[in-house]
Amino acid sequence: MYDTIKELVDTSIEQNTPISELMIQQEMKKNSATREEVWDQMSNNLDVMAAAVKRGVEGDGVFSKTGLTGGEAVLLKKYREKGHTLSGDTMVEAVQNAIATNEVNAAMGVVCATPTAGSTGTLPGVLFVIKNRLNLDHDQTVRFLFTAGAFGMVIANNAMIAGATGGCQAEVGSASAMAAAAAVEAAGGDAQQSSEALAMAMSNLLGLVCDPVAGLVELPCVKRNAIGAGNALIAADMALAGCTNKIPADEVVAAMKEVGQGLPKALRETGIGGLAGTPTGVQMKMSIFGQSVEVN
Amino acid sequence: MSGNYKSVFDIIGPVMIGPSSSHTAGAVAIGRAANRLFGSIPEEITIHYYESFAQTHKGHGTDYAIISGILGFEPDDSRVPNAIKIAEDQGIKIKFIEEDEDSPIGHPNTAVCELKKGSREIVVSGCSIGGGTIEIRDIKMDGFHIKPKGPLPILLVQSADTQSTENISDKLSKINTINHHAEYAGAGHATMYEYDLENRLKDKDLNALSSDSTKMVYL
Structure with a gap:
């Protein structure tokens, strides 16, 4: 297993092997699995992601039981069709994919957690838009997920990926960093550029709190994935342009851990502070769970 | 480095029914551990929640998720959201308790599961550390008190x-x-x-x- 991002990057450069391939080899070795077994499982996960992105924009879209979220991926799709987006069609399509996926998740549909369900839209948000933009074939899209997974494992093992322990920066922050690093590899960048993209994406979201209204993975989680996807594309573009983060990726991950541990409990997935604690947030919690619910 | 996440599919996965990997898929996994330890379907289930689990279990579907696991379902089984009804239809008594104090096993996403059938009872304490990955830190069963690293x-x-x-x-x-x-x-x-x-x-x-x-x- 790779202990640090530096180790992952150095190995990739020394062996002249992409990070996706290093991840496939590690997975085969660790689980005594064949390449085909490992590849097929990832390919199936890709299919689940593609299905959620599609399902979120069919008809009027999907809606959660509470009605707090749903239908907005469809709004974005219709908006794009008019051709007057401010940030360009690629960016708004990424946002649409991210929101579609998290709307399916909030509606208790089937998703692939990447790395968590709350942050499940960020990676597909980026993946399916660059698939079209860079004409990636099936193998390259599967490889994108191995690369993202390789970086995500280092983050998860050195810091955390749960909102309850590290805030949203640990969920959408990690997802965005993983997506940025994988997007760089897919676009032909080298391993060091992937590492820079990861560092920039995570640096940009440091401190992001986990404050779900009524404790539900809906507000603001669904739209936080839009920023996760957008931020990943921005960080990947910066890295491909040759920009660097100056603070190395491993130190950024350590900072994320430290910031996460310093967050008050009210901002770590307790549904108490932040947006959850606003008058409207509290009102929503009461109307969903009844007047008897304890509001802290 | 903790090394808790051992497979790429801990990060890109699991495939699951939403909405939360830690509070839903992870809860299914804690329930499944309890199911394996008990070895059969219990007559009575009591779940004690702590910290984040106590505050947000209703919103995240943790209740039906943990019962799904105790019934032996996988996280992507379409029966997951209906697990409580399925269990109650089988006559299983279920109780959920929101505890005020800190987790006895030192993690904000903690569930302590008591499973009972006849005179046999086991207590399994698990926590969900993120992305659907769990740890089991305390087990009381058949006269043993087992304390795994997690x-x-x-x-x-x-x-x-x-x-x-x-x-x-x-x-x-x-x-x-x-x-x-x-x-x-x-x-x-x-x-x-x-x-x-x-x-x-x-x-x-x-x-x-x-x-x-x-x-x-x-x-």
Whole structure:
């Protein structure tokens, strides 16, 4: 297993092997699995992601039981069709994919957690838009997920990926960093550029709190994935342009851990502070769970 | 480095029914661990929630998720959201308790599961550390009080016969890495052996380890 991002990057450069391939080899070795077994499982996960992105924009879209979220991926799709987006069609399509996926998740549909369900839209948000933009074939899209997974494992093992322990920066922050690093590899960048993209994406979201209204993975989680996807594309573009983060990726991950541990409990997935604690947030919690619910 | 996340599919996965990997998929996994330890479907289930689990279990579907696991469902089983009704239709009594104090096992996403059938009762304390990955940190069953380090996979072997457990230790160290090993004395001559492993065991390896004189639970 790779202990640090530096180790992952150095190995990739020394062996002249992409990070996706290093991840496939590690997975085969660790689980005594064949390449085909490992590849097929990832390919199936890709299919689940593609299905959620599609399902979120069919008809009027999907809606959660509470009605707090749903239908907005469809709004974005219709908006794009008019051709007057401010940030360009690629960016708004990424946002649409991210929101579609998290709307399916909030509606208790089937998703692939990447790395968590709350942050499940960020990676597909980026993946399916660059698939079209860079004409990636099936193998390259599967490889994108191995690369993202390789970086995500280092983050998860050195810091955390749960909102309850590290805030949203640990969920959408990690997802965005993983997506940025994988997007760089897919676009032909080298391993060091992937590492820079990861560092920039995570640096940009440091401190992001986990404050779900009524404790539900809906507000603001669904739209936080839009920023996760957008931020990943921005960080990947910066890295491909040759920009660097100056603070190395491993130190950024350590900072994320430290910031996460310093967050008050009210901002770590307790549904108490932040947006959850606003008058409207509290009102929503009461109307969903009844007047008897304890509001802290 | 903690090394709790051992597979790329812990990060890109699991495929699951929403909405939360820690509070839904992770809760299914804690329930499944309890199901394996109990070895059958209980008559009574009491779940104690702590910290984030206590505050947000309703919103995240943790209740039906943990019951799904105790019934033996997978995280992507379409029956997951209806698990409480399915259990109650089978006559299982279910209680959820939101505890005010900090987690007894030191993690904000903690569930302590009590499973009862007749005179037998087990207590399993698990936490969901993110992305659907869990740890089991405390088990009380059949006169044993087992305290694993947490990360799975864990193999528990109950035996009155030292020879067969020595064979298991030998075989395990050939096919896997044993990160931690502990022995617990129970009532009578029985001993519980705990092996915290680095890699998941394949079904064929697990079958090769089992014998008539031992009882094994693989988490």
